[in-house]
Amino acid sequence: MTRLNGTVRAGEGDSAGVGADAGRDAPALDLSGALARESSRVEEALERALASLEPLLPPALIPPVRHGVLSGGKRLRPVLCAAAYRAVAGSSPNAAYDLGAAVELIHAYSLMHDDLPAMDDAGLRRGEPTTHRLHGVPATAWAGAALIPLAGLQAWRAARELAGDEVAREVLGTLAEAAGAGGMVGGQALDLLGEDRTLSAEELEDLHRRKTGALLTAALRMGALAGGASPEALEALEAYGRSLGLAFQIADDVLDATATAEELGKVPSDEALSKSTYVALHGLDGARRRARDEGERAREALRRGGVYEPLLHALAGYVVERRR
Numbered sequence: 527m528t529r530l531n532g533t534v535r536a537g538e539g540d541s542a543g544v545g546a547d548a549g550r551d552a553p554a555l556d557l558s559g560a561l562a563r564e565s566s567r568v569e570e571a572l573e574r575a576l577a578s579l580e581p582l583l584p585p586a587l588i589p590p591v592r593h594g595v596l597s598g599g600k601r602l603r604p605v606l607c608a609a610a611y612r613a614v615a616g617s618s619p620n621a622a623y624d625l626g627a628a629v630e631l632i633h634a635y636s637l638m639h640d641d642l643p644a645m646d647d648a649g650l651r652r653g654e655p656t657t658h659r660l661h662g663v664p665a666t667a668w669a670g671a672a673l674i675p676l677a678g679l680q681a682w683r684a685a686r687e688l689a690g691d692e693v694a695r696e697v698l699g700t701l702a703e704a705a706g707a708g709g710m711v712g713g714q715a716l717d718l719l720g721e722d723r724t725l726s727a728e729e730l731e732d733l734h735r736r737k738t739g740a741l742l743t744a745a746l747r748m749g750a751l752a753g754g755a756s757p758e759a760l761e762a763l764e765a766y767g768r769s770l771g772l773a774f775q776i777a778d779d780v781l782d783a784t785a786t787a788e789e790l791g792k793v794p795s796d797e798a799l800s801k802s803t804y805v806a807l808h809g810l811d812g813a814r815r816r817a818r819d820e821g822e823r824a825r826e827a828l829r830r831g832g833v834y835e836p837l838l839h840a841l842a843g844y845v846v847e848r849r850r
């Protein structure tokens with residue numbers, strides 16, 4: 527594999543790269559095998575992250591932090607981060623997963639807080655009692671808040687190791703923006719304020735681009751920046767992330783309307799909370815079609831940018847067809 531001005535040209539036998547013929551599709555992949563391997567690297571990275579960050583926490587917060595962070599989940603954000611790194615740098619060092627772990631710490635805190643009585647008041651997540659049902663509301667609120675700066679520290683350390691101080695600053699800025707009021711926090715606020723009101727298609731899309739899409743896209747951008755991506759590769763991976771995030775959220779609405787609590791590992795709640803959803807807006811078939819179209823748009827962004835990473839291509843289908 528040859529490095530070209532911060533990009534990588536995929537040669538014969540390579541599994542990933544940027545700068546390969548634009549328009550080329552990545553070969554088919556054994557997705558469940560690949561995801562199992564990827565998630566086990568993510569779990570190791572999360573264990574490493576907590577081992578280094580726990581000494582910074584009051585001991586009482588360690589059990590709720592461990593529960594919120596280590597109780598499963600698809601680990602999509604760190605997998606995307608490491609895949610974006612691999613797409614541009616051609617390898618998957620542990621530090622790329624350590625960087626992805628920082629994004630997962632933000633995701634974990636957001637779910638711990640989202641499940642609190644003041645927000646969705648959920649008792650079940652990933653097939654287990656939610657963190658506040660096991661550890662109480664105050665400890666969960668504090669542990670979630672403690673995870674926010676720890677995620678920043680984790681991102682800073684991993685990005686410095688991969689790419690030095692200058693890139694690490696941009697990586698950290700990317701995470702902070704996506705997690706903040708212009709991104710995930712703002713999206714959640716719009717979601718809560720929109721309960722009991724019918725949102726327009728534009729409002730719904732804006733809400734989900736912030737609430738879900740921003741962090742997914744940031745995971746890709748962070749991996750790509752740390753891997754030394756060219757501007758073209760960065761743009762392609764971000765465009766992929768925006769479409770993937772939308773496809774993921776539409777599929778989430780479809781699952782909430784059609785799957786059981788047992789299948790989802792959480793109790794479907796959109797109807798009970800009177801939330802505006804893509805299913806309410808377009809009907810089930812229309813929402814499914816829209817999710818598939820966005821998945822295809824995500825793949826197209828990779829083709830256009832010549833990003834050749836089989837896992838990213840496969841994930842654009844997975845987020846739409848997943849069952850949890």
Ligand code: GRG
Nearest residue numbers: 599600601602636639640710711714715737738
């Ligand atoms: C102060 C208003 C305010 C907000 C605080 C709580 C919060 C910040 C944000 C919540 C954002 C949120 C709940 C986003 C949900 C995104 C989403 C689709 C989650 C499910 O993601 P998956 O399916 O989950 O990747 P797993 O379990 O696989 O990790």
